[in-house]
Amino acid sequence: MQTTQHIADPGTITYGKAQSLFKLTKFTLSALVVFSAIITYFTVAETYTWQHIVAICVGGFLVTSAANGFNQIIERDLDKLMNRTRLRPLPTGNLSVTEAFVFCTLCGIAGTALLWVFTNPLSAIVGFVSIILYALVYTPMKRKTPFSVFVGAFPGAFPTLIGAVAATEGFGHITFFALLLFFIQFFWQFPHFWAIAWVSHDDYQKAGFFMLPSKGGRDKSTRSRILVYTLSLFPIVLTPYVFGYSGWISAAIVSFMGFLFSYQAYNLYRFGSIEAARKLMFGSFIFLPIVQLTLMVGHKFLI
Numbered sequence: 061m062q063t064t065q066h067i068a069d070p071g072t073i074t075y076g077k078a079q080s081l082f083k084l085t086k087f088t089l090s091a092l093v094v095f096s097a098i099i100t101y102f103t104v105a106e107t108y109t110w111q112h113i114v115a116i117c118v119g120g121f122l123v124t125s126a127a128n129g130f131n132q133i134i135e136r137d138l139d140k141l142m143n144r145t146r147l148r149p150l151p152t153g154n155l156s157v158t159e160a161f162v163f164c165t166l167c168g169i170a171g172t173a174l175l176w177v178f179t180n181p182l183s184a185i186v187g188f189v190s191i192i193l194y195a196l197v198y199t200p201m202k203r204k205t206p207f208s209v210f211v212g213a214f215p216g217a218f219p220t221l222i223g224a225v226a227a228t229e230g231f232g233h234i235t236f237f238a239l240l241l242f243f244i245q246f247f248w249q250f251p252h253f254w255a256i257a258w259v260s261h262d263d264y265q266k267a268g269f270f271m272l273p274s275k276g277g278r279d280k281s282t283r284s285r286i287l288v289y290t291l292s293l294f295p296i297v298l299t300p301y302v303f304g305y306s307g308w309i310s311a312a313i314v315s316f317m318g319f320l321f322s323y324q325a326y327n328l329y330r331f332g333s334i335e336a337a338r339k340l341m342f343g344s345f346i347f348l349p350i351v352q353l354t355l356m357v358g359h360k361f362l363i
Contacts, residue, residue, distance in 0.1 A: 080149035081163055084132060085125035093124045093219045096352065100223030100241050103356040115178035116226050120219060122171030123187040127215065129164035130195035133157055138203075138267040144260060175222065182232030183225040190215035190222075206270045209253050217246040240299045241355070245348065247296050250289040251325055252344035254282070258328070258337035283329040286340075290325035294318040300355055310358025314351050321347045 075083065097120045101112065132139065132150055136157070139145035149155040168191050176184035194215040201208035224238030257264060257271035261278055264271050274281035297318055301311035324343045328336040357363065 074152070075149065075154045077155070077159070080154040081159075083149050084129045084155065084160060084163065085121075085167075086128040090121050090124040090128065094120045095349065096245060097219040097223035097226075099349075099352045099356055100220045100238070101227050102223075103241065103352075103359050104224045104235065104237055105227035111178050112226055115174045116183075116223055119171045119174030119178070119184075119187065120222055122167040122174070123191060123222075124171075124219075126164045126168035126171060127191045127194040129160055129167065130191065131199050133160050133164065134195065134199050135267075138269075141266040142260075142263045144263050175226070179226035180228065180230065180232035182228075182234075183222050186218050186221050186225060190218040202269045202271065203267070204270070206273050206275070209250065209257075209271065209273070212253070213246050213249040216249045217242050220245050236303070237300070237305050237359075240303065240305070241352075243299075244293070244297055244351065244355075247289065247293045248344065248348050251286050251293070251321070251340060252348075254286045254289075255328070255337045255341035255344060258282070258286075259334055259341060278332065280332075283332055287322075287325045287329040290322050290340075294322055297351055300359065306355055306358030307361070307363040309363040310354045313354045313358075317347050317351055317354075 094117055097116050098113065101116055102108065105112070132148055135145075136148075136150040139148050140151040145151065150157065150160060168188070172184045172188045174184075175187050194212065198208055198212035198215065201211055220241045221234060221238060224241060225232045225234060228235070254272060258278060261272060265277075272278070272282045273285045276282070294315075297314040298311055300306045301308070301314075321340075321343055324336070324340040328340050330336075
């Protein structure tokens with residue numbers, strides 16, 4: 061989130077190595093990713109095992125931490141230019157590139173291995189591919205084209221596949237229900253990230269990032285696309301009900317959440333203010349977990 065408050069020079073901020081490595085993982089973001097994976101696992105699995113649960117939580121966290129860390133290594137010089145990222149471990153010099161690279165590599169290997177050994181190979185492959193897509197494809201595209209948000213939405217939604225695939229036997233496979241849950245999180249990311257990009261647009265411009273869908277930045281075209289993608293999410297969250305994976309009560313709840321989310325997007329379209337974008341951003345943080353929890357309960361009890 062952008063702020064106009066003066067921030068001290070990064071070189072004057074020092075952290076211990078352990079704290080710096082912890083910051084490199086983006087713990088809160090990684091924890092939210094793990095939440096999506098584990099909720100999806102509970103939604104589709106017929107039986108639960110502690111082996112799967114621990115592997116998804118720990119392995120998923122390590123894989124996500126690796127992706128976040130590699131992103132920060134690649135963008136370390138650009139992070140110095142933005143207020144929201146100036147105090148990260150690499151711009152401040154609290155971690156060297158070598159230290160960060162070794163840490164992220166170990167996280168990636170360990171996370172992939174945990175998923176492979178304690179869930180199934182396909183779940184691990186999805187986790188590994190998410191690292192590659194996020195770090196080596198999405199990250200460099202951010203300075204070239206707004207299409208990067210579309211590319212980044214794939215690794216952003218892969219946690220649902222990790223959780224769903226982990227619940228399957230043998231090598232692992234992707235069910236139709238898993239794809240429905242994947243596309244809910246996939247399409248959710250567009251209003252989510254564009255709301256963040258609207259709030260932090262001035263900061264992103266300092267690093268040359270194209271995060272809003274229109275080259276005009278905070279213009280009417282961007283507002284229109286945010287509204288359209290948010291409205292498109294409305295029927296998508298109802299697909300589990302349409303295909304018989306949940307009941308009418310859960311359908312009513314996710315419809316209500318879709319209405320509230322769409323209303324916030326409409327306000328951004330109408331007013332085009334940073335405050336409206338901020339409300340949409342915080343609304344997105346509430347929308348997804350409530351929808352995922354509702355679908356989990358709705359599927360288990362067909363309500």
